[in-house]
Structure formats: structure tokens, C-alpha cells
Amino acid sequence: MKQSVQTLQQFAIESAYKVGDIHLKYFRKDNQNAEIKSNISDLVTRADKESEAYLIEQITYNFPDHNILGEESGNHEGKHKSGYRWVIDPLDGTNNYNQGLPVFAVSIGLQYENTTIMGVVYAPYLKELFTVIKGEGSFLNGERLKVSEKTELNECVLGTGFPYDKGTNPINNISNVAAILPHLRGIRRMGAAAYDLCSTAAGYLDAYWELDLKPWDMCAGALIVEEAGGEIFHFRNDRNISIIAGNHNLIEKVRTFIK
């Protein structure tokens, strides 16, 4: 049986609230059990693991035919062939989380035949729920979102981030920051790609760029930007997913500085 996208979103919202409870249970506590993943900058905590396990269990139970891609556990194939794939980041912003900084979120995207049709990003400490259905706009706690209309770089505050292999890979965004920062009002490194994209959708950041993102960092957030009237521009294809998000005219200016 094919569920309506509204039903699927309701499930995603309820799951995101439950995951938010898992995040808050260990936030600013000393029992996070942080471990190193790819290198010393790249951590995983028990909140990442418990959140992912909860989401996989819920999706598998409720939608056994759906496929799942989860950051911490990879691909899970549905029982029978189905065009649905959930793309989940159980805790985006793990470094913030581990430091006690409040910008972290769970990101849940849903694709049908490789097109993202629905997304939910929930930042539990901030109590911010971002939701989107393709063709129906994007929302923050029920209020419709719209990207910034600014186009003059010197009036703009942009978000960005740096890859975990910044110490060993020279394509690490440092020269991009040096090139564009003098032309901007300011730059923010908020530390959670899904939240950066949602902030761009809301116009709190005028634009955002980052290289070396993974599908779970941006699946839901990219649709949230697009449904707020923004665009996603892929500026290189040799560093996983490398994107500029914002309004069309601003992207055209930003891309002249970013490699």
C-alpha cells in the first residue's frame, strides 16, 4: 500500500521528536561516551548511535519495504522492492553537541525514485522543527519560510563549514574563506550542515556553501531551501557533495569566489 506523503511526514515528525529526547538526555552530560571515527575531529557519541538505532527500528517496523541510508549504519534494503529511501543523519552537529553548544539536529529526508519528496529537521535544544513536502513549501514550527532576497555581498552573512580531513586534504575550503570574507558582512561556521541549510531557507543566513557533504547532511535541508524559493548549486564533483545554497542571484556572485 502506498502511504500519502502527509502520513509519511507525520511519522517523520513524531520520530524526530523522539530522537530529540535522546539528544537532550545526554546533552551537557559527561556520559556521552564519545569515540573517534575517521580522525580526531570526527566523533560519534552514544546519542548518535541510539538515535540512528531508534530511527532504523521505527522505519523498518512501519515501512518494511522502504530502503534506508543512515550515517552510522549505511544501507538497509527493504523487504520487497520499493522506490522509497529514507536518508537520515541521526545527529548533525556532533562536535557542537559534544562541546555543549546548542546547534545540533536530527535530519530525516525521504526520497522516491531518487527524488527528495519530504524532509524534517528538528533541533531539539532550540525547539525548532523544519518541515517540507515537495511542491508545498517549507516551514519552521508551522510558519512558511522564504530565502533572503539580498544580492549585495557586503550586506550578506554567509554560512560555511570545513571537512573532517582538513588537515590532510588541501581542498579544505580555507582558501575559499580567504577569498570571499573581505567582500562579506560576515561569515558563520555554525557546525551543523542540516541546520545551515534550514537557516538559509529561513533567511537567517543569506547563503551557505560547503564541500565534502554526504547525502544525510543535506537530503532534507536541500529541499527545505528549494521550497523556500532558493536553489542548490553544485560547484565541484570531486569532493562528495559540494554546494552553494541561496537565492539565484546571490549564488551567481558567491560562485565566482568558491572552488
Ligand code: IPD
Ligand atoms: C557534520 C556537520 C558539520 C559539517 C560536516 C558534517 P556530523 O556532520 O554537519 O557542520 O561541516 O561536514 O559532516 O558529523 O556532525 O553529523
Ligand code: CA
Ligand atoms: Ca552530518
Ligand code: CA
Ligand atoms: Ca551525524
